[in-house]
Amino acid sequence: MLDDHSRLARAVHQPALVRLHRALSRLRSVLTVMNTGAHPDDEINGMLAALRFSHGMRIVVACSTRGEGGQNALGPERGAALGVLRTAEMEEAARRIDADVAWLGHGPDDPVHDFGFSKNGDDTLRRWGEERIVERLVRAYRQYRPDIVIPTFLDVPGQHGHHRAMTRAAETAWTLAADPFAFPEHAREGLRPWQVSKLYLPAWSGAGYAYDDEVPPPPATLSVAMAGGDEVTGLAFRQLGEWSRAAHASQGMGVWRDKRIDQWSLHLKLLAGGQAGIENDIRDRLPASVAALAAEPGLEKADAAALREAQEHIYAAIGAFPDRVRISAALVRAAQLIEEVRKGLGQEILDRMGHRLDRKLREIDAAIFEANASTFRAAFSGACHPGAQASLDVHVTAPGLSDVTVTPRLPAGIGAVETVKEPGHVRFALTIPASASHSGNYPEFFDSMGNNGEAGIRVSGRVGGREVCVDLDPEEPLKIAPPHSLTLDPAVALVRSGEKPAGLRVQVAGGDPAEWQVPEGWNVRKDGADWIVEPPQRMDAGVATLVPLLDGRPASRVEVIAYPHIRPATFIAPAELKVLSLDVFLPSRARIGYIGAGSDNVGIHMRRLGLDVTDLGEADLKAGALSEFTTLVVGIFAFGLRRDLQAATERLHRFVEEGGHLVTLYHRPTDGWDPDRTPPRRLVIGSPSLRWRVTDPSAPVTVLQPDSPLLTYPNRIGEADWQGWDKERGLYFASDYDAAYDELLALNDPGEKPLKGSLVSARIGRGRHTHLALVLHHQLDKLVPGAFRLLANLVQPA
Numbered sequence: 001m002l003d004d005h006s007r008l009a010r011a012v013h014q015p016a017l018v019r020l021h022r023a024l025s026r027l028r029s030v031l032t033v034m035n036t037g038a039h040p041d042d043e044i045n046g047m048l049a050a051l052r053f054s055h056g057m058r059i060v061v062a063c064s065t066r067g068e069g070g071q072n073a074l075g076p077e078r079g080a081a082l083g084v085l086r087t088a089e090m091e092e093a094a095r096r097i098d099a100d101v102a103w104l105g106h107g108p109d110d111p112v113h114d115f116g117f118s119k120n121g122d123d124t125l126r127r128w129g130e131e132r133i134v135e136r137l138v139r140a141y142r143q144y145r146p147d148i149v150i151p152t153f154l155d156v157p158g159q160h161g162h163h164r165a166m167t168r169a170a171e172t173a174w175t176l177a178a179d180p181f182a183f184p185e186h187a188r189e190g191l192r193p194w195q196v197s198k199l200y201l202p203a204w205s206g207a208g209y210a211y212d213d214e215v216p217p218p219p220a221t222l223s224v225a226m227a228g229g230d231e232v233t234g235l236a237f238r239q240l241g242e243w244s245r246a247a248h249a250s251q252g253m254g255v256w257r258d259k260r261i262d263q264w265s266l267h268l269k270l271l272a273g274g275q276a277g278i279e280n281d282i283r284d285r286l287p288a289s290v291a292a293l294a295a296e297p298g299l300e301k302a303d304a305a306a307l308r309e310a311q312e313h314i315y316a317a318i319g320a321f322p323d324r325v326r327i328s329a330a331l332v333r334a335a336q337l338i339e340e341v342r343k344g345l346g347q348e349i350l351d352r353m354g355h356r357l358d359r360k361l362r363e364i365d366a367a368i369f370e371a372n373a374s375t376f377r378a379a380f381s382g383a384c385h386p387g388a389q390a391s392l393d394v395h396v397t398a399p400g401l402s403d404v405t406v407t408p409r410l411p412a413g414i415g416a417v418e419t420v421k422e423p424g425h426v427r428f429a430l431t432i433p434a435s436a437s438h439s440g441n442y443p444e445f446f447d448s449m450g451n452n453g454e455a456g457i458r459v460s461g462r463v464g465g466r467e468v469c470v471d472l473d474p475e476e477p478l479k480i481a482p483p484h485s486l487t488l489d490p491a492v493a494l495v496r497s498g499e500k501p502a503g504l505r506v507q508v509a510g511g512d513p514a515e516w517q518v519p520e521g522w523n524v525r526k527d528g529a530d531w532i533v534e535p536p537q538r539m540d541a542g543v544a545t546l547v548p549l550l551d552g553r554p555a556s557r558v559e560v561i562a563y564p565h566i567r568p569a570t571f572i573a574p575a576e577l578k579v580l581s582l583d584v585f586l587p588s589r590a591r592i593g594y595i596g597a598g599s600d601n602v603g604i605h606m607r608r609l610g611l612d613v614t615d616l617g618e619a620d621l622k623a624g625a626l627s628e629f630t631t632l633v634v635g636i637f638a639f640g641l642r643r644d645l646q647a648a649t650e651r652l653h654r655f656v657e658e659g660g661h662l663v664t665l666y667h668r669p670t671d672g673w674d675p676d677r678t679p680p681r682r683l684v685i686g687s688p689s690l691r692w693r694v695t696d697p698s699a700p701v702t703v704l705q706p707d708s709p710l711l712t713y714p715n716r717i718g719e720a721d722w723q724g725w726d727k728e729r730g731l732y733f734a735s736d737y738d739a740a741y742d743e744l745l746a747l748n749d750p751g752e753k754p755l756k757g758s759l760v761s762a763r764i765g766r767g768r769h770t771h772l773a774l775v776l777h778h779q780l781d782k783l784v785p786g787a788f789r790l791l792a793n794l795v796q797p798a
Helices: 006-011 015-028 045-055 079-097 121-128 130-144 161-176 184-189 237-245 291-295 301-319 324-343 347-372 602-609 618-623 643-647 649-657 776-781 785-794
Strands: 032-037 058-063 099-103 148-151 198-202 222-225 263-271 375-382 389-397 402-409 415-422 425-431 456-463 466-472 487-489 492-496 504-509 515-517 523-527 530-534 542-550 556-561 569-574 577-582 591-595 612-615 631-634 661-664 683-685 701-703 734-737 741-743 745-747 759-764 767-772
Touching (some): 015 045, 015 324, 015 347, 045 222, 045 237, 058 079, 079 099, 079 237, 079 556, 079 569, 099 130, 130 161, 148 161, 161 263, 291 301, 301 324, 324 347, 324 466, 389 402, 389 456, 492 602, 602 612, 602 631, 602 785, 643 649
Parallel strands (some): 032 058, 148 198, 492 577, 591 631
Antiparallel strands (some): 198 263, 375 389, 415 425, 456 466, 487 504, 523 530, 542 577
């Protein structure tokens, strides 16, 4: 994460001037660059920041998934909830560099989703549907009309399969987007064919600690080199890009770069209407400004002259900063000239350049608004669910605008009545109909200039004889929740075979279910404020799902995902109680200290098993009596996220030497893991991780030490325990380790050599260290029985 934001902090002391400067900087260019990737955090932030803030280009990130299959270094969100978090992070990253986001996938229920790591582009395209992802990318090309497309990664062996699939789709869509016979249904949506002028590939390798490109990158045909830096913050563009990357905090992104070098090498792969040659600038062969549009074929001389004059007024406005009066006057005249030209253009020319003029008029209005408005704030309050009443308060201070009007943009059916209108403040009373649908979890796009979400505000006013209109977003989006929602505590329970099933007490918050939908033989009854869930006398092994009903319909739960680096996001999911019945025995006399970092639920699951577990904080690691425990379990990423854990390494080693059992769950090489100092004996985490992971969740598992107590006591781990695993077997396997470690398992993806570093254990002194790189925490969340049986074995005393 970034550790020096002082210059950015200084920049935001004058937010109004910063916003005005940013708005003016958009006016330099009429070009659009689209960067394609597979996951939030795939974007080339530094280069995009340079193109946006140095050249004024519009930048768009086309992202195929919400990242819901990835990891989370911040908290317990997984799957669909993680997709909501990473969507919010992508929007924040885009906000910091003034980028738009075109989402191609819509969460785990959509075929185009993050299903976990893939080593194969063909397999990814098969699972997504190649025609489906190409069609969505063609749609994005036709909607945003980029002049330049730049995939982030190369389609080469050793690269993530999702990355490879997106690069291949980007090249296929480049041809089809210009074909009027390809996807003719787009015409019904008002989308017309569009020829992207250039497609560049990165002329650098994507290899690193995660990937291992097997072939060298293509030769560079262009060097994008930026002198100076960002005028607002004083940062080099790579530094500003890292500020954007830091928004991907759940992925541990963002590093401070002291080296102020801004240069990126690109390979021109596809060029429309000509042969590739030497380029000196990424804008070569493209109309870079309003004045350059004057050279468009078929344009009348008077129109060409008007565009050149408009450009002069744009330059004058930029040069007049921060003189708001001069800025407004120059931009009003520029807009008048552009509008006059646009009115007289024929359809053929409009197809080529109409979108550029329309975009420039929108950008000019935004800059005029910033020059004449000092403050803006809009906020929803009150209940937001079907049948509810809410309100919208809008505060606008715009001394330079006359005839200011505020119009809410609301979902169909929501009524709005103006109840307060006074200088600078308008309030609307909102009525949400009982038939309204609740909001989805995943927004369809992000627009850096506003108009996001289901609701917004349109502000208009007059200056210099021109009506200026802008779309603005509220502080938090309007989210229509289900009419009733509730949470269950617990939402997951375990029942061990052989035990007489006891009634499970469930607390319900937020609503009171009238009844429950339960499997045959189950019973639910009310007991005071709680519910008692009674299993049948003989429970079948597996997962039973019980659903509370509200108004005769399955209830939902509403979770607010809030972290300091993002705007709060709402996640709506079914409210269910899942009860896993499994055959599991617990180790005797096990007293477990759990050292988590908030990135997994392993401590919770151990308690659900009935184990004796104590969470260990900083004081415990620094001076607590670790000898009270038989076993210490270190959660995923913990050495990278907890400095107190790093400081306690010697105490952990001593705990092992004196007879304790230390269990470390998987870590990345970047998670503060020093191979020679972190574990009790040398243990190296494999890198690049692509070579040290097994992505097939059903990959056969070979037991190398069948008599190991970790595989035989108190549960004999057999073939059935490896069934039903989800997403993958494991990653960040150990690649090299001290001879003291025994290799317990071997497994591999099809066609690859067996890996033996997924579970290793060593006798050290009177104790033991066990390192596990299987994705056990994920399998526990998915209620895989074998994962609980293996966990019970791993936490046994040394």
